[in-house]
Amino acid sequence: MSESMLFSDVVRKRHSMRNFFPYPVKEEILHSVLEDAQLSPSNCNTQPWQTHIVSGSKKEALSKALLAADEAGQVTPDFSFSIDDFSGIYRERYKEQGAAYYQAIGVKRDDYDLRREASRRNLEFFGAPHVALLFMPEVGDNVRVAGDIGMYAQTLLLSLTAHGLGGVPQTALGCYSDTIREELGIDPSLKLLFGISFGYPDMNHPANQYRIKKALINESVTFHR
Template sequence: MLDFSTTAQTRKSIREYLPEPLSRAELDAVLQDALRAPSAVNAQPWVLHIVSSDALRRLSEKLVAKFRSGDVKADFIYDQHAFTGVYEDRMRDSYQRLYEAFDILREDKAGRKSFAEENARFYGAPHAAFFFMPDITDNVFTALDVGMLVQNFMLALTARGFGSVPQIALTYSPDVVRAELGVPDNYKLVLGVSFGRPKPDSAANTYVQPRAPQSETVVFHE
């Protein structure tokens, strides 16, 4: 097990995995830590679905078909075009670094589309986690709770030598996911996370997104 600082500093998005799944004991250990996430008034307004094996393959086939149809609509609005100024700069830099890590040229539109479709294939991971929240009030505080659960989940994986990648793209077809997993319509899909054992010889897995300097994002008051 890694200490907390090493865990936080080394967590990164993994996009190439070994096929070997985690054991149930390994999954239970991760979940035991993840489910200790903070929750306002301890309501714990979340439901987490772990999908593996044949269920993952069936879901992937349906998500790929939905992706190719272009008929997608998430439960929540996420418009990247809304980012301006320094936020847009960071976003564009992120995409450039990501495509370079996978040797995808800027003018290679087909390559970019194929790479985006890998979201629906879970980047070859043996597991995916889908985080749902009940549709309550304005959703903000409920979503905050789920966000802290997601963070705990990914850090718990990293601490044990496993890897993960959070994927907003997995929320683009929530009706497909709900139908396949038997989730009621009043539970909204917040995020999907693919996870498993990182492929050790993957050059792409060495890629790490930078963070803005503390001076840009933290303000001290004394």
């Protein structure tokens, strides 16, 4: 990372990477990223995140278990999620992102086999050497704790970018929470929100070259004066 890299540059450079080189991140760099993330804000400083980093042969074993669970239809999310619940502009943005991604990697809309293959790349962590699985304790309706996890994840993602790395948040991993807990020996009291696959992105891969537009400020922010 350049010492003169501005925060605004880091924010604009960060985007979801979906193809990585296989070589691992050096231990000291990984610890630096995690130290940054540990400084994230949380409600009453509870710091509820429980992050499990999976690498090497354990990551490969986890990927095989996830692919097998997916093949068997063993979907076990701790928290409900369906893209069909979105409507209006939110659904339009989802469709726009999906269309841009599939077009970038050369998958046609009606090629369902290739679309499924592309989707299952989530369970292979897009070839990344590491995945961070973000677990949380159950507290009340879980909304406040999930918000804390979101702030932690954003700090982690920005720090990855600042260190010359890349990452991709994956809600899809949260759909296989029982498989992941069983494979890693994690207590059932901890609930999986999502994961972040990360490493050194292959910037020449089509999956990392497309960009999607963000909403203008006036579409999301209302000023009261």
